Structure formats: C-alpha cells, structure tokens
Amino acid sequence: MNFNTIKIIYLKEMKDMLRDRRTLVSMILIPILLFPVLMFGMSSLMVKMTKQAAERVNPIVVLGGDNAPFLFSQLQVDKSFEIVQESDYRAALKDKRITAALEFSRDFEKKIAAGDSAQVEIYYDAAEIRSEMASGKLDNLFKAYQDSVVTERLKIKNVDRSMLHPVKVDKENLAPKEKMGGFFLAMFLPYMIMIMALTGAMYPAIDLTAGEKERGTLETLLVSPASRGEITSGKFLAVFTASLITSIVSTGSMVITASGSFARFEEMGRGAVFSINPLSILILFLLMIPYCCLASSVLLSLSLFAKSYKEAQSYLSPLLIVIILPAMVSFLPGFELSPKLAFIPIINTSLVLKEVLLGTYHWGFIGLIFLSTTIYASIAIFITRRLFEKEQVLFRT
Amino acid sequence: MIKTINLSKTFLDKKRGEIKAVVNVSLECQPGKIFGLLGLNGAGKTTLMRLLSTVLKPTSGTAKINGFDILTQPEKVRSNIGFLSSDTALYPRLSAQETVAYFARLNGLEEDSIQKRSDELFRLFNMESFRDRRIDKLSSGMKQKVSLARTIIHDPQILILDEPTLGLDVITSRNIIQFIRKAKDENKCVLFSTHIMYEAEKLCDEIAVIHQGKILAVGTLEKLRDSVGLKNLDEIFVKLVGEVHEF
Numbered sequence: 001m002n003f004n005t006i007k008i009i010y011l012k013e014m015k016d017m018l019r020d021r022r023t024l025v026s027m028i029l030i031p032i033l034l035f036p037v038l039m040f041g042m043s044s045l046m047v048k049m050t051k052q053a054a055e056r057v058n059p060i061v062v063l064g065g066d067n068a069p070f071l072f073s074q075l076q077v078d079k080s081f082e083i084v085q086e087s088d089y090r091a092a093l094k095d096k097r098i099t100a101a102l103e104f105s106r107d108f109e110k111k112i113a114a115g116d117s118a119q120v121e122i123y124y125d126a127a128e129i130r131s132e133m134a135s136g137k138l139d140n141l142f143k144a145y146q147d148s149v150v151t152e153r154l155k156i157k158n159v160d161r162s163m164l165h166p167v168k169v170d171k172e173n174l175a176p177k178e179k180m181g182g183f184f185l186a187m188f189l190p191y192m193i194m195i196m197a198l199t200g201a202m203y204p205a206i207d208l209t210a211g212e213k214e215r216g217t218l219e220t221l222l223v224s225p226a227s228r229g230e231i232t233s234g235k236f237l238a239v240f241t242a243s244l245i246t247s248i249v250s251t252g253s254m255v256i257t258a259s260g261s262f263a264r265f266e267e268m269g270r271g272a273v274f275s276i277n278p279l280s281i282l283i284l285f286l287l288m289i290p291y292c293c294l295a296s297s298v299l300l301s302l303s304l305f306a307k308s309y310k311e312a313q314s315y316l317s318p319l320l321i322v323i324i325l326p327a328m329v330s331f332l333p334g335f336e337l338s339p340k341l342a343f344i345p346i347i348n349t350s351l352v353l354k355e356v357l358l359g360t361y362h363w364g365f366i367g368l369i370f371l372s373t374t375i376y377a378s379i380a381i382f383i384t385r386r387l388f389e390k391e392q393v394l395f396r397t
Numbered sequence: 398m399i400k401t402i403n404l405s406k407t408f409l410d411k412k413r414g415e416i417k418a419v420v421n422v423s424l425e426c427q428p429g430k431i432f433g434l435l436g437l438n439g440a441g442k443t444t445l446m447r448l449l450s451t452v453l454k455p456t457s458g459t460a461k462i463n464g465f466d467i468l469t470q471p472e473k474v475r476s477n478i479g480f481l482s483s484d485t486a487l488y489p490r491l492s493a494q495e496t497v498a499y500f501a502r503l504n505g506l507e508e509d510s511i512q513k514r515s516d517e518l519f520r521l522f523n524m525e526s527f528r529d530r531r532i533d534k535l536s537s538g539m540k541q542k543v544s545l546a547r548t549i550i551h552d553p554q555i556l557i558l559d560e561p562t563l564g565l566d567v568i569t570s571r572n573i574i575q576f577i578r579k580a581k582d583e584n585k586c587v588l589f590s591t592h593i594m595y596e597a598e599k600l601c602d603e604i605a606v607i608h609q610g611k612i613l614a615v616g617t618l619e620k621l622r623d624s625v626g627l628k629n630l631d632e633i634f635v636k637l638v639g640e641v642h643e644f
Contacts, residue, residue: 008502012491019490216486220547223450223485224503225476391453 001229009226009234017204017238027200027242031250035192035257057082058134059097061089064104068120071109071145075102080137093125099134100124112149183358185258185276189284190330190353192254193247194346197288198295198323200246201239202316205299208235210312218394232300232388236381239300243292251284276357283356287370291349293377295323297384304387307396330354342368345376398586399426399449399555403458406444406610418444420610421458426588426603428554431581433601434590435634441610442590443482446559449588450480463554476504479548482559489533493524493543496532497550504551511550518546522572538569545576556580558589562596574600594631604630606637613637 017023059082065072075081086092089101101123105111111118120142124135154161175183212218221231255276302319306312326346329335330353337351348369355362387393406419419441426432436442447453449460451471459466465473487496494515501511519525522542527535532543541561548556558577562570577600580587591597597604598618605615614621614637618630625633 005503008499012488012499015495016488016490215489216484217488219452219482220485220487220500222452223475223478223480224500225472225505226503227472395453 001227001233005226005230006233006237009221009231010237013204013208013235013238014241017207017242020203020207023203023207023242026203027246028249031196031200031246032253034196035250035254039257053130053133054080056080056130058099058130058137059084060134060138061086061092061098061101062104063089063102064106064108067104067106067108067110069109071104074141078141081134089123093123093131096128096130099128099131100138102138115153185254186354186357187331189251189254189357190350191327193250193284193288193353194291194327194350195320195324196250197243197247197292198299198320200250201243201292201296201299204242205239205296206303206306206309206312206316208239209300209304210306211309213306213394214308222394228388229385232385236296236300236384239296240292243296244288247288247292248285251281255281277359279361280356280359283361283366284353287349287353287356287366287373290370290373290377291346294345294373294380297377297380301380301384301387304384305393305396326350337362337365339368343372345373349373398428399424399432399460399462399557399588401425401445401449401458401460404445404448404455404460405457406441406448406453407456417610419448419455422607422610422612423458424605424612424615426586428586429581429584430602431577431587431589431600433597433604434588434607435592435594435597435604435630436590436607437592437638440607442607443484443559444610445607446480446482446557446588446590449474449557450478451475476551477553478555478557479551479553480557480559481544481548481561483563484559485544487532487540487543487547490531492529492531493535493539493546494519494528496543497546500547501550506551514550514552515546518550522546537564538566541565541569541573545573549580554585556585556587556589558587560590560592562591562593594629594634598630606634608638613640 058080060075062072062075062083065083072083075083084098086098086101089098092098093101103121103123105119105121108118108120122135122138125131150164151161154163209218212221222228226234298319299316302315303312306315323346326344327350329347330350335351337348337355341351342348342365352362352365352369356366401422401424404419404422405417408416408418410416422445424432434442434445444453448455449462449467451467451474455467459468461467462474463477465477467474488499491499497515497518498511501514506514519528522545524539524542524546527539532540535543548558556577561573561577565573574596577587577589581602589600601618603615603617604621606613606621614624616624621630621633622628625636627633627636
C-alpha cells in the first residue's frame with residue numbers, strides 16, 4: 001500500500017464531499033442548529049405551558065358548600081377556580097366540563113371549630129393533566145387551611161409550633177456545581193453525539209460507494225493503478241473525517257447551548273453551573289475516535305453492498321435504530337459500567353462517556369473500552385476491505 | 398501488446414445458474430495495430446475487457462499486458478492501459494481540470510508534468526473553454542472529451558476502449574475515430590469493441606467476432622472475407638453468428 005495514493009484519494013474524496021450540499025447539511029448545519037433549536041424550543045415551550053397552567057381558571061363543582069362557608073367564600077374569590085353548577089359531577093368530569101369536584105362532609109367547619117376533625121373529598125381524573133393540576137391546587141389550598149387551623153389550636157393551648165417538629169432535617173447538596181451541570185449534559189451528550197457521528201457520516205458513506213456505483217464512477221476508479229486497499233483506505237478516512245467533524249461540531253454546539261440554558265437555570269436559583277472539565281472533553285474525543293472508525297466502516301460496508309443511493313438508504317435506516325437503542329442507556333438511571341458491559345459496543349461507549357462527563361475517571365474502564373472498540377473497528381475495517389475485493393459486491397446486478 | 402491465454406469467466410446467477418461470459422479466449426493484439434472486437438449486446442465484449450483491465454478476475458486462463466500478468470501484477474497492468482467504457486463515468490462535482498489531474502496523480506505523475514501534459518491534452522481536444530467548469534455542467538460530447546483525456550493522461554501504450562462511440566453524436570464520434578487513428582500512428586496497441594460494422598471496417602487492422610463468450614473468427618478483414626466468402630463485414634458477421642445463433 002502506497003500512502004501517497006491513499007492521500008490522493010482521501011483529498012479528492014474530501015473535496016468532492018465538501019461540495020455536496022447534502023453532506024454539508026448533515027455534517028455541519030444540522031449538528032449546529034439541532035441543539036439550540038431543541039433546547040430553547042423545549043424550554044420556552046415548557047415555560048409557556050407552565051405559565052398558561054398557572055393562569056388558567058379551573059371550573060369546579062362544590063358539594064356541601066353550606067357546610068364550609070368560609071372555605072366556600074375563599075374558593076369564590078380565588079381566581080384560579082370558578083365554581084359551576086352541575087347536576088352530575090362525574091359526567092361533567094368525564095366530559096371535561098369541570099376539572100375537579102369537592103365534597104365537604106356535614107358540618108365541616110363546625111366540627112373544625114369544635115376542635116374535631118372533618119373530611120373533604122376531592123374528585124378528579126388522574127389521566128387528565130388539567131384535572132391533575134387542579135386537584136394539586138386544591139390540595140395546597142387545604143394544606144394551608146389545615147396549617148392555619150393547627151396554628152390557631154396550638155395558640156389557644158399555648159404550645160409553640162416547634163413542638164410539632166422536634167427533629168429538624170436539613171439537606172445540603174454537596175455535588176459541586178460542575179457536577180450538577182454535567183449531570184444534565186452527561187445524560188444527553190453521549191447519546192446525541194453517538195447518533196450525530198453516525199448521521200453525519202451517512203451521506204458521505206453512501207455517496208462514496210453506492211453513489212459511485214449509480215453514477216458509474218466506481219469503475220473509473222477501479223481501472224486506475226490504485227489498489228483496492230488504497231481505495232478502501234482513502235474512502236474510509238474521508239468518511240471517518242466526516243464522522244469526527246460531526247462529533248466535534250455537535251459537542252461544541254451542545255456545550256454552548258447548554259451553558260446558555262444553564263445560566264437561565266441559575267437565575268431561577270437552582271444552582272447548576274455549567275462547566276465541564278477540559279480533561280473530560282479530551283477523553284470524550286479520544287473515545288470517539290474508535291467509535292467513529294467503527295461507525296464509518298459499518299456504514300461503508302453496508303452502502304458498498306447496495307446498488308443505488310436509495311437501496312443504501314434503506315439498509316442504513318435500520319442501522320440507526322440499532323445504534324439509537326443501546327446508546328440510550330446513558331438516560332437510564334442506575335445503569336452502571338461493569339466489566340461485562342465494557343465489551344458490548346455502543347453501550348460501553350455511551351456509559352463511559354456519561355461517567356467521564358460527570359468527572360469520574362475509571363482509567364481501567366476507559367482503557368478497556370478504548371481497546372475493545374478499537375478491536376471491533378479493526379474487524380469492521382477488515383471486512384470493508386474484503387468487500388472491496390469482491391466483484392459480486394462491486395458489480396452486483 | 399495484449400496477449401490472452403485461454404481466458405475464461407463464468408458468473409454464477411441465482412436464477413439462471415452458471416453463465417459463461419467468456420470462454421477460452423486466446424488473442425493477440427500488436428502495437429501499432431487496431432484490434433476490433435465485434436459482437437452483439439451481451440456477447441462478452443465488456444466482460445473480456447473488464448478482465449483485461451483487472452477489474453474482474455478470470456475463472457481460468459490469464460492475459461499479459463505489455464508483459465505484465467493480470468493475475469499477479471494487476472497494478473502494473475492498470476498503469477499500462479488506458480481504459481474507457483460507457484461504465485467509466487466522471488465525478489460530477491469535479492471540474493474538467495481536477496478530473497484529469499486526479500487520474501494523473503493516481504498514475505504517479507509529478508505535479509509539473511501533470512500541468513504540462515494536461516495543457517497538451519486540453520489543447521489537443523479543444524477543451525480549454527470548459528477547463529474549470531464542473532463535469533455536471535458539461536454536455537455529453539464535452540464529457541467524452543474529458544473522459545478521453547482522463548484515459549490517456551499517463552500516455553499508456555495500450556488502449557482498451559469499450560464501445561467508445563456509443564450514444565454520441567456524429568461530430569463527437571468522428572473525434573473519437575480520429576483519436577484512435579492517431580493512437581495507432583503513435584505505435585500504440587488499441588483494442589476496441591463495437592457493434593457498428595462500418596466503424597470496424599474503416600478502422601481495424603484485425604477483427605475478432607465474439608458470440609456467447611466464444612471467438613468465432615479472428616483475422617484481418619481480407620482473411621475473414623476469404624474464409625467466409627462474403628464481402629461486407631455485416632454479412633460476414635451475420636453468417637458467422639447465424640451459424641450458432643437462432644434469430
């Protein structure tokens with residue numbers, strides 16, 4: 001194998017690739033835009049929805065309101081509730097005309113005033129988000145009422161309120177602010193970056209193989225003095241570069257987007273500061289190298305087998321699912337790395353990336369996963385190389 | 398020169414079973430000669446040429462190109478031939494100049510000789526006006542010119558041209574015929590396939606008739622006339638093929 005020939009092929013494929021609009025979109029534009037759009041879109045949607053929910057007036061039915069004139073009058077002035085008349089509250093709840101119904105027991109407030117206990121029933125539909133929220137608001141209302149009643153009663157008996165809480169529990173979050181920021185990122189980033197590394201390399205892989213077959217340029221290349229090994233290497237390196245560029249761009253975009261939205265979290269007083277240790281980023285890219293190699297050669301092999309662009313796309317779409325599902329383990333709480341899992345491709349990378357982003361460096365696992373993924377990638381590259389030598393694959397009719 | 402020795406190629410097709418595309422072909426094409434390969438569609442012309450260009454591997458037999466064996470020295474073989482067929486298209490996103498330079502580099506030419514040689518070829522084929530235009534913006538005649546330039550950028554001694562005039566207009570076809578004649582004058586060995594009889598009649602020093610993978614007859618036009626007893630090449634061809642083929 002001549003490295004100069006590989007370089008010639010690689011440089012030409014890169015030039016060709018960078019002139020392809022589809023590749024540029026999937027390799028650079030989508031990774032840049034996806035995260036900001038997704039994050040800002042989602043967070044502003046959530047803010048809007050919460051605001052709407054807070055302002056919304058909940059129609060409710062009150063049964064036995066005469067038993068609790070004070071609470072009833074409070075409900076009447078409360079802007080988040082509107083008391084309506086319905087003969088059958090169950091039907092009204094089912095038809096979503098009301099969000100909840102209340103039933104005060106007989107002599108509710110009289111019993112309370114006498115120092116007794118009384119009952120109020122809330123009817124709601126837990127499968128309806130609006131009803132669920134209305135019941136929560138009613139809950140809070142009664143808790144506040146109960147609190148005031150208790151305080152009143154204690155006052156009469158001359159007992160201090162602290163009597164009720166002999167044990168004071170104080171919780172302090174000792175996680176460094178970086179870890180809090182990393183926690184959110186550690187869930188999303190491994191999954192996202194692994195998918196993006198694949199989708200970014202998808203068009204180039206198809207274009208360089210099935211695309212060449214379809215356009216009839218593959219044979220032109222095959223009759224040149226370049227050997228099959230040199231052709232495979234050049235093409236592989238080009239697809240690998242695309243995969244790596246997509247990973248870098250998407251990581252950058254995600255980190256920047258996340259620091260933007262975490263800054264907003266801090267305004268809200270949640271105290272998550274977004275910052276990632278540069279060492280984590282370095283290890284992330286180190287681990288992404290064998291993964292991108294693996295992804296690139298699998299993409300190349302599958303699309304080389306296809307006769308046309310369309311056929312290649314139909315082979316690669318299922319592959320996306322094969323990657324998405326295992327990569328999702330980074331979302332699962334309590335799914336930790338183990339020596340066995342360190343050998344399962346994709347799952348191992350996803351889990352170790354999550355750990356690394358959280359600032360935990362298990363060097364043994366990092367080394368093991370780097371090594372095992374490198375071995376899988378080498379096998380995949382070897383298969384790709386063999387496929388390039390098979391005329392049944394190159395000239396499939 | 399090209400020398401094939403009992404060259405055979407069999408394909409396995411799931412539906413049709415074994416297909417003998419090339420059967421025991423032994424041919425010799427000399428430098429300074431134009432060798433025509435005549436056959437119907439599917440006769441085995443393209444497969445034979447793909448074997449010679451080492452894109453396909455023979456099932457049995459071998460061939461020598463300028464003394465290099467297609468089985469053991471495929472890379473040497475490829476650097477000694479210029480191969481052109483309807484299946485060797487060009488990269489649409491590269492310019493004419495980039496295309497020619499790319500194949501020059503793959504053939505091991507140095508940058509300064511690439512410049513010199515491509516200047517020469519762009520002038521020769523009158524392609525200077527679209528030198529920096531992308532391939533996907535060129536007409537089919539222009540593309541064929543770029544293809545020719547790509548084929549001979551490394552000045553190969555052997556040209557293998559698979560139906561080079563297929564689907565081209567009269568002017569472009571004429572250019573290609575002129576190009577083949579010129580190559581002969583430069584003492585190159587030209588193997589070209591066609592199913593256009595008058596093209597073969599005008600150009601070829603030697604003709605081989607191929608049918609169902611087998612060579613039915615080979616020789617100069619005179620020799621073929623004598624052995625078959627007919628004058629026109631199309632009559633000779635129909636007679637030869639008709640003996641084994643039911644129309």
